[in-house]
Amino acid sequence: MAECGRADSSSTTHTMDKSITLPPDEIFRNLENAKRFAIDIGGSLTKLAYYSTVQHKVAKVRSFDHLGDPLYEISEQEEVTARLHFIKFENAYIETCLDFIRDHLVNTGTKVIKATGGGAHKFKELIERKLGLKVDKEDEMTCLIRGCNFVLRNIPHEAFVYAKHADSEFRFQTTHPDIFPYLLVNIGSGVSIVKVESEDKFERIGGSSIGGGTFWGLGALLTKTKRFDELLQLASKGQHASVDMLVRDIYGGSYGSLGLTGDLIASSFGKSATADKGFSKEDMAKSLLHMISNDIGQLACLYAKLHNLSRVYFGGFFIRGHPVTMHTITYSINFFTKGEVQALFLRHEGYLGAIGAFLKGAEEDNPNQYSWGENYAGSSGLMSVSPEMNPMQRARSGTFDMLEMDRLERQLVNLPLLQDPSSYIPDTMDLTEDALAREYWLSCFEEALDGVVKRAVASQPDIPEAIERSEKFRQKYRHKLQTLRQQPFAYGSLTVRSLLDTREHCLNEFNFPDPYSKIKQRENDMALRYYQKAVKSLEQLSWEQRQFALVRGVLAGNVFDWGAKAVSDSLRPALLLQGPPHKCALFFVDNSGVDIILGVMPFVRELLSRGTEVVLASNSGPALNDVTNGELQILTERIAAMDPVIQAGLRDDRLTLVQSGSSSPCLDLSRLDKVLAMVVRERQTDLVIIEGMGRALHTNYYARLSCESLKTAVIKNSWLAERLGGKLFSVVFKYEVPPGKPSQEDSSAPSTPS
């Protein structure tokens, strides 16, 4: 919990007191199991990386051997998962931090610490003495590139475009499936321009000596201001036009024939040779900032053009978390490329070196063979140390920033059926850009917090300290919500999905792996009792009536106000089962209980009867009352025992259960289990059904697939219903046929009846 670190150490800021008391258990977490250390020591900040294993509870379900009540056994077991920790702190604390690590490192057989960064040799002796580890230096640029590849591949919304005057300053980019090739412009004391073509192939194609060191050195000479960020502060208050010679100073206006506007700088510092009065520090700093940013931007553009690259990432201490420099660099790039190239920045730019050094040391574990996910509960988020972004945290020094990444059990890939993976955006609404929606959802989640806490406690009735943990959870999540209110961009684009996921991460953090497990169990049990009856009554219906009933059933778990109008409107898409049978249907399921058992399963049954193979994709881990893969395995077996159609489907391998790779109530089709992708491809899936608010409305409402798709949900939120122009409990039934494919029926327009 980096926030505590900030609060505690803020009292000692600026004094650089090296005997500060760290709130270490919050910062250096899981140190007992830590191994594979790496350290990146820069000019002012140290970044430490280590790998640890985390023990936490996971909910497991296990079928009883006998039939009866309850349906299955729920247990919470301890499981060990791998986690990467990255911590960033000021160099002043390096000794204190090393001491703490030494005292808490319960041996892990670690002998070596990988080191990179300009300060690595300076602190080599200290590190070796304090930790008793051999310092093994790694090339700075190689580490940087490796780190960059890693975050681009594993963290969605890692890269962003900065737009100072837009509604949302940060516009996050969807991760392109192929991250190569790209240009990395690293602005340290000088500038290095590196072209990266693959994991191991990169080349420094150019650079410049005019970089962050020039801003700092020249700025210090001109303004007598020592600190880099103080210089930036000065610059943000200055007016460069008093120091620079502008086009209008020479032309009296614009230079029309060349399209050079009057505001353009013709000569940086051009007025300082002739002015008879001095300049303010602010104005000189601003002029210097423009001069350097423009110069770097220009060179970057020239190199991008020469090598025909359009993705240009900027990093280095000149950029790191400073809106001022991100703005001037962005401005420069826009000017010189006329908008053809966008300046991209990275949320975890400061960690790249440490991540890369760590990866170098962990090669035998081959971290790149896994997928990793940012842990929202354990990561500080963007700008957590930037004073101008967060007035509440006035301390500049003594702040600790953290990034934690969990190793995911499964390797995640794109759904092969995405029409254009590079333009796919899972989320329907970007709350970063929509202030009204943001406010609504943040309040909504805040109001729901009490209920979630209660539910969490209730899920562990026999554990007395659950109440205490649940309070910690409440504090943590509330703090996250507060942070997001101020910095909506902290973890990438703010979406309903990210709010839900953050809550799941926080629940897990405090060992509430599955608060809904008991409810799910009860509901599944109940619904199973009605299964046979439901199937029988369906079979008695005429074909057309049955289609009605099946559609109604899919939505049944959610629907209370089921108007006649809605039924008739949703009938048209229901006819999608009218034509020749599909080869294979992929069904992303939603809730436990009535929804899966009485809604989805009869529908599956109908598909199977028509000769369509079915792949049921459910969550790998628990989220709300969504059915998990583990639960669904048991449920399907039970149903198979009652229903020959399902049984035959399982036996003949025409009904397959796969996990989605997700533990979210929402669905990111660009990060799905590799096995799922394989099955989908093998079975030539030609129909995708996505069910529920989280998967079909908050996410994927606009997703375009290369085969027929059906997105269906009941809008159970009146605000959202209104936003979409409908009423509470409106039905979304969106049947789409990709362009160029024959439709089952002419009317393929989505219907949102009310």
Add this chain to the structure above:
Amino acid sequence: MDQAKSMVDKKGASRPFHVNNGQSQRGVNGHVAVAANGSCCSGGGGGSAFGSSTGPGGSSGGGGCTFDSMHYLHRGDDAECNGSPAKRCRLRRRTESVRRSRPPFPWFGMDIGGTLVKLVYFEPVDITAEEEQEEVENLKSIRRYLTSNVAYGKTGVRDVHLELRNLTMCGRTGNLHFIRFPTQAMPRFIQMGRDKNFSSLHTTLCATGGGAYKFENDFRSMADLELLKLDELDCLIRGLLYVDRVSFNGHPECYYFQNPADTESCVKKPCTLEDPFPMLLVNIGSGVSILAVYSENDYKRVTGTSLGGGTFLGLCCLLTGCETFEEALEMASKGDSTNVDKLVKDIYGGDYERFGLQGSAVASSFGHMMSQDKRDSISKEDLARATLVTITNNIGSIARMCAVNEKIERVVFVGNFLRINTVSMKLLAYAMDFWSKGQLRALFLEHEGYFGAVGALMELLKTTEDP
């Protein structure tokens, strides 16, 4: 005037091809002259038409005359010009000029930049006795004033060493003079134009550079003068090609540096700019413009940078307290930039082999200045040198990238930043050569900053040819 000229000639004769070596730059503009004019005069066919003895007599005195003093000097002339005989005289002159399809004298071309005004003046030396007699007094005084002085006011300078002698323009033979003064002095210059009643001469004042636009109204309202405004890049190219064509008094206008990689054996070598296209033209004034030129009329501005001569001087003034370009260069010539800049070896202990970077390469300009201790102990000379090197290398680097992007191998550097600035020229020559592995060659021109003004003058001669 005669004295001044003969001194110039002697010097010129004793050092037929004077090259600024960066050490003896001070005072180069008024006294140390230049440019093989001695040999040209004696050898050239037109030489006899022009000599020190045929110069206009009755010099009003040596240098040191200021704009202000000139303005007092010509008070009397004003009254005289308003008289009716003068009016008649002007009328005749005009009709004659039109008949000969030639603009009336005086012939000026002006380039008003951000820092400097560049003025070229054509001094006819084939004036007949009749003409001499008819020449109005204030026209005569302009001619005398400009040609008999090498300095005007505190800041105006005639670059005697650049004078193009015995030139034939529009059917007239004469000398082309190169004069510069700070743009800051522009208001006084315009005032002088008014006081001299310049408008009575009915000459067209061809002006280029941003100041042609900026000061247009001032010329009109203060001096009753209409400017013919010309695009600065058009003028630059036209002037450059012209001067290269007529040659520098019989010598090549263009030169380059041989062995740019080696400071010991690096020497200036004249060369011709035959078949000049395509060329990348890098004009370093206050700021920098980079043009790809494919023919006299076909060019594009590729890019520009605001880190130019104005930045060098501006930063030097702030960092060292110096006040002039000459002063700044003088300091820079004595300094050592490696005390200011962080080199690759300062960071990596040697070469950065992984990327083929030499230890001696600059990793961070002014990088050492991040440290308080080093800031406290640094000399002004070192700071001036670092500023010069930083700005120059940056221009070199952008120019090189543009050359590669535009696929042009010939890079021509012009502009007043290069005046008496051998340090920068050699750095540019080295940068082009080193980073392109010998593919690119940096070329320089003797009249580095004056091409815009020459181009403006040519426009004058062109426009009046077809009335």
